[in-house]
Amino acid sequence: MKKDIIIPEVEGVYVAAVKEFNETHRTNDWNAYLINDTGEPLEMVLIVSKGYSAKQTTSQMRHKLQTLPAKAFAKIEFIEDSVLKLTNEFAVTFFKNGKLFDKKFIFPANSIQDSKAGPLPSMLKEGVLAE
Template sequence: MIKDLPPNIVKDIAVAVALEGETAESKTWYVYIINLKNEPIENVLITSKGYGEKNGELVKTSVLRHSIPHIGPNQYKLIEPIDEQTFGLNNEYWISYYIGRDIFDKKFIFLPESIVDNNFIKLPVVNKPGVMIL
């Protein structure tokens, strides 16, 4: 039965962590989903969680769930703010969405310490500095 399902490979969808602003005391970060396709995606469901080891102890964050009804072609939507203290953890975003009647899903994982200045690019569509996973 599973062999009968189409592969539905996720392409042209990205998750990005963007630097929104900074003061002398702190930086403000947001996580976005970016639709780089020339068609809309619908019924977008996202789960996010952090996990890993910090100071020799296993750490897990709460699992958060988000729903976005529609993301147009070459548009982006805010998923959530993210705290710099979680950058030492794996930050996982599991995205599911529909194009027509077909469902797609993919896990995007920001590895520990991957959200650093050396990895910054100018994020497409969002036009802010940040780190992106395609």
Template sequence: MKKDIDFSPVKNVHVVIAKNDEAWKVFIINRNQAKLENVMVTSRGYGETKTEKQQTTVLRHMIPYIESGMYALIEPIDESVFHLNNEYWVSYFIDGQVYDKKFIFVPDSIIEENLIFIEELEMKGIFHD
């Protein structure tokens, strides 16, 4: 049962929304000393305007592993959803232990003014801890 699973806190794993010359993209970065295995990411957007609720389709991504100090592309992201909460629910294993965390980019936080240089990607992006 879920209550019997030890969900240790996530450390040194980050989700980044970065922009290059072509487009915005979402990455996961592993800054752990260990490899992440069986990385599962679900992504969705949700929110509401003054008149209606909005949500995107839930997408699921499987990444077999991410080595220590490396990153992986999760998905491209379109600017038309930046006004929504953009949620990335990340689950993975390190040495048989499961880790699980939601990373939520709040509405209108994905803007040029919030970009910082992300060393691993060698590009600017929005860094989520």
């Protein structure tokens, strides 16, 4: 039964938006990162992202990471400027120590901006953490 499945609370795992210089296009772009600030690796990480508002919805993007080591991070995707005005959601599912974890990370509409950037766990960069 679905009610019998216990999914533990996610701690020490984050999704962050980081503004970085793109050498190819010579622009400053926002990129989404998955951060593992725990002492254990994450395995079979599945990420589904989408942007939405009352009037607009983007297509879903799906990503997979076989393993994300402890105290490490991985780039998920580029965040186009036109979707910054939308609520951006990243549904992250993974295994850690043989247990299934699942959490939705949300960037509310217009929350990804330079003025809201701060230090990020396990990264030597500044960015905006999802809720």
